[in-house]
Amino acid sequence: MNCKGFILIGALIISGLLVAGCVDSETQPGVPEELRIATTTSLYDTGLLDHLQPIFEERYNAKLLIVSAGTGKALEYGMRGDVDVMMVHDRAREDTFIAEGHGVERRVIAYNxxxxxxxxxxxxxxxxxxxxxxxxxxxxxxxxxxxxxxxxxxxxxxxxxxxxxxxxxxxxxxxxxxxxxxxxxxxxxxxxxxxxxxxxxxxxxxxxxxxxxxxxxxxxxxxxxxxxxxxxxLNVYSTMLINPQTHTGIDTDLGKAWINFLISDEAQEEIATFGVSEYGEPLFFPAQGNWERMGVPQSEVTEPVL
Structure with missing residues (x-):
């Protein structure tokens, strides 16, 4: 085979590899989008978030970056805009946090x-x-x-x-x-x-x-x-989005998706059954259907974040 033949074959091989590479890159999912969450220690120490995390991450091609701290420290993270979403359990301070313009779209997710x-x-x-x-x-x-x-x-x-x-x-x-x-x-x-x-x-x-x-x-x-x-x-847990009008860099879309996931029928059922097989009783009760017991409006439990 002459030199031109080798060049032609080489070009075809390289071309084929490039095409294959383009097809592979288009069929592979993109880099997971990161969502920063500050949570109270009880939701983390019990393993509940470890249980819910892979379900959400797979569905939304997301990666949850979770920091566990007491509610006071979690609120500080939110006040600085260091996270996208908070999960806490102190209604009085949550109300103040929202009134000061740091949080929006509060939803109640569980209680114990x-x-x-x-x-x-x-x-x-x-x-x-x-x-x-x-x-x-x-x-x-x-x-x-x-x-x-x-x-x-x-x-x-x-x-x-x-x-x-x-x-x-x-x-x-x-x-x-x-x-x-x-x-x-x-x-x-x-x-x-x-x-x-x-x-x-x-x-x-x-x-x-x-x-x-x-x-x-x-x-x-x-x-x-x-x-x-x-x-x-009574111990009521809620989640909220950090206010994107007050803080920059907040992942609003993925944050809303996380909140809507937590109040969905699927996640609420996961919360209702979490721990039952291991401890003989649930570690948390779902908010869905229990708003009167918790003393909160139904809208704070069931209304999707748009």
Whole structure:
């Protein structure tokens, strides 16, 4: 074969490779779009987001970048525009966040309840009392130096910490002046829910936890629920989009898709059944159909974000 023949064959081979390369690039999916999410620790520590994440990522060719923190810290991320979406559980601060122009399109996605945990022996004798009465007893015995009485607080401005302060307030105390620095019986962990549970367990102390995280850690704990009834123990989780009118670089379209996914029938069913096979009961209850129980408008549960 002469030189021209080799050149022609080579050209055909290269041309074929280029065509094949073009076809492959067109049939392969593009680079996943990233969505930044700040979530409260309980939704992360329980594994719920790990459960929902692959479903959403595959459907939307997305990659979720999730940072877990207490609600207070999560709100700070949102105020700076460092994330696209938030998932928290402190209605009062959420309302303020929205009123200040940082968040929009709030939707309620789930709920569970807080529980007061303590040693099985219950040295304070609070089992079965109201949350407010339990806290009054713990304060009285703790400040009196009663043996075996200690309380470990999240102490991190999380939604759980906010609920704890609400219970102290309902029990008749001022948190800053009466509870903080009231003695060695009261310990502020400054940690997430999982770590706080471990600390309370090691100290054989009382603590407040959302029930979902407690169930997820239950196998490693000796402390048990001693108070689990009371209207004030309701724990409502919501999600919202960071306001693109206030902050730049917000992925509005994918953020809305995530919110709509969370309130969809599919995701709500996943929430309803999550944990049942492993723990014998759900870690969270779906918001869908339970707006009256949570005391929120139906639109905050079912209305799609457009």
């Amino acid at each position: 309840y807080f529980v007061i945990l303590g040693p099985e022996s219950d040295p304070a004798g609070i089992r079965g009392t109201s949350p407010e009465e339990a806290f009054r007893t713990l304060f009285e015995q703790g400040t009196a130096g009663e043996s075996g009485i200690a309380f470990v607080s999240r102490g991190d401005e999380s939604g759980t910490h906010a609920k704890e302060k609400a219970i102290w307030r309902s029990a008749g105390y001022d948190y800053a002046t009466d509870i903080q620095n009231s003695g060695i019986w009261y310990v502020e962990a400054g940690r997430g829910m999982g770590e706080t549970l471990v600390m309370a367990n090691e100290k054989e102390a009382y603590t407040l936890s959302d029930k979902g995280t407690f169930l997820a850690y239950k196998g490693d704990l000796g402390i048990v629920p001693v108070v689990d009834e009371g209207e004030i123990l």
